[in-house]
Amino acid sequence: IIDSDDRTAARSLSRELIRLYDGRPETARGRAALARHVEEIIDGRDLIGLAETELMLPFDEAARRLVLSTSKRVALVTAISPRAAVDVLFVGAQILRLIRQLASLYDGRPGTLGFLRLTRAAITHLAVTGGMAAGDSLLQQILGHGIAAKLSARLGEGVVNGLLTARVGIAAMEVCRPLPFVNARPPRLADVVAELRGVGGAGKRDASPEESVQK
16 A cells, blocks of 8 residues: 555545544544544545554554563563573563563564464574573673673673564564554664663662562
């Protein structure tokens, strides 16, 4: 629709979105605005852009918060966890929970290709988590020499786990979102880096691991 600028397809998709979110009170204003303009807007891409603005942006912001909070939780817990097996189990549970939350938020379920994409990303994440003890080179490859040098090994592993969780979360956003990103800025892994570096710094200042978990 975006590439072909198909007005008929854009109108059909817009009506489908209105029906999809009919039971979501928080979308009432956006649905009404979109319904008013479905027949007026000639350009298909512009209509999809309006649907994105009126319906998707609030969900996108909530999805970003979910991805960030889950990534920070994974980073903190795996940074203080003493066992790799615990890390893998915890990360796996958090990934599944995040995917379910995002699917529920967007009222979208991944198709076969989307599910395979998420599964591949999750398996890669868990493999890296389980083999994180491979050494500093892995941390430097993912974080860069400058950041990795400022973090202890465990804190570095926590940050990497947080970033990989964010990567899976971003992929889940893209496959659960019923519209592609048109005018809105798509989520990027770089958006999470500063927040996770903050988790690493906080972890080094905390008095004890127990206090970190409580926070």
